[in-house]
Amino acid sequence: MNLLFIIGILFSLFFSNIILLPLPFNQYAYMLAREQIKQHDRAVQAQNNLNSKEKIVNLYLELLQVKEYVNTKTYFYPSRPIETAIENITKSSFYQFLQLLPKGGNLHIHEFQILDRKLFLESIKNSPEYDLLYICDQNDCIKNKYYLSYYKNNVPNGWTKVKDSNWTISDIIKKTTLIGILNDLKTPIYSTDTEARWNLADQYGVFNFYGDLIRHNVTRFNYMKLVLDHALEENIQLLEFRRGFFGNLFYFDENGLRISINATEELDLLLKFKKDYISKNPKFIDFIFLIYSSRQSSKEQIKIHINNLINLQHLYPDFIRGYDMVGEEDKGHTILFHSDSLINAFNYSKTTNGSFDLVFHAGETNWPENHLPSNYGDGVSTFENIYDALVLRTRRIGHGLSLAKRPDMYEYIRQRQIAIEVCPASNQLLGYVADLRNHPGIVYHRSGIPIVLGGDDPGSFGYNQLTIDFYLATMAWGLNLADLKQFAWNSIQYSSLPDNRKKEGFQKWENQWNLFIDSSYILACNQTFSNVIMNISDILPTYGPYNQSINITLFGSGFEIAICKNIICKFGEKETNGIFIDLNEIICPTPLTNNDISIVPISIVINNEIFESGLNYKFVSSLIIIDDETLTTTTPSKSDKFVIVNQKLIAGLLILLLTFIL
Ligand SMILES: [Zn+2]
Numbered sequence: 001m002n003l004l005f006i007i008g009i010l011f012s013l014f015f016s017n018i019i020l021l022p023l024p025f026n027q028y029a030y031m032l033a034r035e036q037i038k039q040h041d042r043a044v045q046a047q048n049n050l051n052s053k054e055k056i057v058n059l060y061l062e063l064l065q066v067k068e069y070v071n072t073k074t075y076f077y078p079s080r081p082i083e084t085a086i087e088n089i090t091k092s093s094f095y096q097f098l099q100l101l102p103k104g105g106n107l108h109i110h111e112f113q114i115l116d117r118k119l120f121l122e123s124i125k126n127s128p129e130y131d132l133l134y135i136c137d138q139n140d141c142i143k144n145k146y147y148l149s150y151y152k153n154n155v156p157n158g159w160t161k162v163k164d165s166n167w168t169i170s171d172i173i174k175k176t177t178l179i180g181i182l183n184d185l186k187t188p189i190y191s192t193d194t195e196a197r198w199n200l201a202d203q204y205g206v207f208n209f210y211g212d213l214i215r216h217n218v219t220r221f222n223y224m225k226l227v228l229d230h231a232l233e234e235n236i237q238l239l240e241f242r243r244g245f246f247g248n249l250f251y252f253d254e255n256g257l258r259i260s261i262n263a264t265e266e267l268d269l270l271l272k273f274k275k276d277y278i279s280k281n282p283k284f285i286d287f288i289f290l291i292y293s294s295r296q297s298s299k300e301q302i303k304i305h306i307n308n309l310i311n312l313q314h315l316y317p318d319f320i321r322g323y324d325m326v327g328e329e330d331k332g333h334t335i336l337f338h339s340d341s342l343i344n345a346f347n348y349s350k351t352t353n354g355s356f357d358l359v360f361h362a363g364e365t366n367w368p369e370n371h372l373p374s375n376y377g378d379g380v381s382t383f384e385n386i387y388d389a390l391v392l393r394t395r396r397i398g399h400g401l402s403l404a405k406r407p408d409m410y411e412y413i414r415q416r417q418i419a420i421e422v423c424p425a426s427n428q429l430l431g432y433v434a435d436l437r438n439h440p441g442i443v444y445h446r447s448g449i450p451i452v453l454g455g456d457d458p459g460s461f462g463y464n465q466l467t468i469d470f471y472l473a474t475m476a477w478g479l480n481l482a483d484l485k486q487f488a489w490n491s492i493q494y495s496s497l498p499d500n501r502k503k504e505g506f507q508k509w510e511n512q513w514n515l516f517i518d519s520s521y522i523l524a525c526n527q528t529f530s531n532v533i534m535n536i537s538d539i540l541p542t543y544g545p546y547n548q549s550i551n552i553t554l555f556g557s558g559f560e561i562a563i564c565k566n567i568i569c570k571f572g573e574k575e576t577n578g579i580f581i582d583l584n585e586i587i588c589p590t591p592l593t594n595n596d597i598s599i600v601p602i603s604i605v606i607n608n609e610i611f612e613s614g615l616n617y618k619f620v621s622s623l624i625i626i627d628d629e630t631l632t633t634t635t636p637s638k639s640d641k642f643v644i645v646n647q648k649l650i651a652g653l654l655i656l657l658l659t660f661i662l
Pocket residue numbers: 108110361398456
């Protein structure tokens with residue numbers, strides 16, 4: 001029995017697919033195993049390999065990032081309420097560097113919740129419409145407190161003309177953005193109180209304050225221009241706007257009456273606007289629309305919405321590209337509740353030659369699947385929206401926070417290349433992820449699921465566009481340039497653009513990317529480090545074979561001195577070329593020597609300047625490594641005294657021995 005048991009174990013060792021590392025029975029084997037596991041990890045970290053220039057820019061990014069870690073050590077913004085951190089974040093040099101990074105597209109953005117309210121109000125202040133701007137601020141203005149609207153005449157009770165009042169733009173912002181309102185509360189709302197944060201937004205009308213202004217035809221196009229201009233300032237070249245139905249636009253006639261502009265007229269105006277904008281700003285790729293309904297709507301309402309949408313979409317197949325349902329997911333209906341109408345939308349999508357998809361917000365919840373179903377008696381929990389979104393072949397998943405608890409689904413999502421739209425700042429502000437270091441977005445990314453970063457509702461929250469999300473994700477998750485490049489690439493690849501437009505999109509983004517790399521490379525190489533002292537604190541392993549080149553790692557600080565410079569490693573008098581890994585890690589390949597045994601001092605040379613490590617390396621004649629076949633890179637010749645013993649060989653020998661004894 002015992003014999004069979006032992007043989008069983010040995011056989012499982014013999015034939016298993018588990019990746020086994022060299023056994024760390026000495027320092028040399030330890031470092032080989034460590035190098036191996038690290039290389040494996042690095043290989044999955046980013047699919048985009050960086051070229052030599054990008055590697056330098058990556059070191060520059062790392063340097064700025066490390067400085068930011070030092071500056072924010074005691075108050076780390078990604079783990080603090082964003083409403084207390086936003087101002088300091090935008091002032092940092094790391095944020096300003098990220099602002100210039102070409103980000104591709106912003107694929108999760110609600111059209112009328114984007115623009116920084118300050119920019120919006122300033123543009124109105126400089127336009128003739130400022131004369132028409134009123135704010136609902138008087139005592140008899142209860143329901144629409146602080147809403148903004150245009151009136152030419154017949155101003156209702158409770159409204160004050162902004163131009164003739166004491167209202168300043170910053171005062172209005174404080175009353176009409178979520179961050180402004182949160183900072184104004186006498187008792188702060190707890191950072192994980194999702195329900196209270198949504199209630200606050202709904203109670204004050206955070207998503208509606210400006211709703212009437214953007215219905216005015218002139219303001220609407222001014223708004224759109226500002227959104228696109230500021231997207232380009234943040235190097236965002238593509239926008240997928242989620243929005244409600246078209247057909248709410250109006251203009252004033254000479255009597256001050258509101259005259260409606262219907263949906264097709266509005267779309268035609270938008271197409272013309274887009275054509276003009278792209279001809280003036282050729283680096284801009286495109287903007288397209290995903291139309292949504294509120295998930296709180298009744299079945300009948302959703303049915304009507306989808307029928308209307310189908311009638312409009314086939315007229316504008318390159319412009320209207322999908323459908324979604326929005327609003328607080330835990331409070332609205334589930335996807336299953338509306339499935340009858342959504343099946344219609346799905347069937348329609350199959351007739352459109354790929355011009356129309358369902359693109360759901362799904363899994364924006366912290367509750368597990370057995371949490372009470374929504375208030376409406378849907379019968380299933382919010383958690384299950386992920387299932388239904390996949391059933392309806394969602395093109396992407398908006399937020400997808402609940403998916404974190406279902407790693408068994410990752411393979412399905414990976415295979416079908418369904419991107420997750422991750423919105424770190426929004427998730428934190430609405431109380432879903434208080435500490436962004438633990439946001440599941442990084443898990444999806446490292447699991448090989450494509451992710452894109454999205455801004456969600458930055459203007460209504462109280463900031464602008466997308467750089468803030470890049471800052472928070474990069475700092476919280478320790479991202480590097482390859483990761484950010486991947487996100488940007490994903491945002492074009494997984495966008496709803498038609499394929500021919502995607503190709504053009506990639507070209508335009510690559511142009512911007514190359515310009516960014518060129519200018520950042522110059523910045524990186526022109527740095528001076530007069531106050532930095534290089535210190536090599538450790539070398540591992542400290543010994544290795546004399547007749548075979550292996551990589552040894554130099555750990556330390558101040559390595560930024562070597563950015564853009566050649567690194568020469570010196571083992572005594574022998575030299576090899578060093579490899580810059582990151583700001584505290586340089587790899588030195590060992591030279592081959594003729595002497596069997598010798599101990600040499602290690603130093604590195606940068607720009608003819610020698611940096612002594614004060615540490616030694618020992619060449620040895622004989623080493624035994626117990627390997628498990630993963631060390632295929634080390635293939636010593638027959639005459640080597642450097643011996644690699646294969647673990648399977650040991651197992652085989654043990655089987656023979658045991659069989660012999662027993
Ligand atoms: Zn959203």
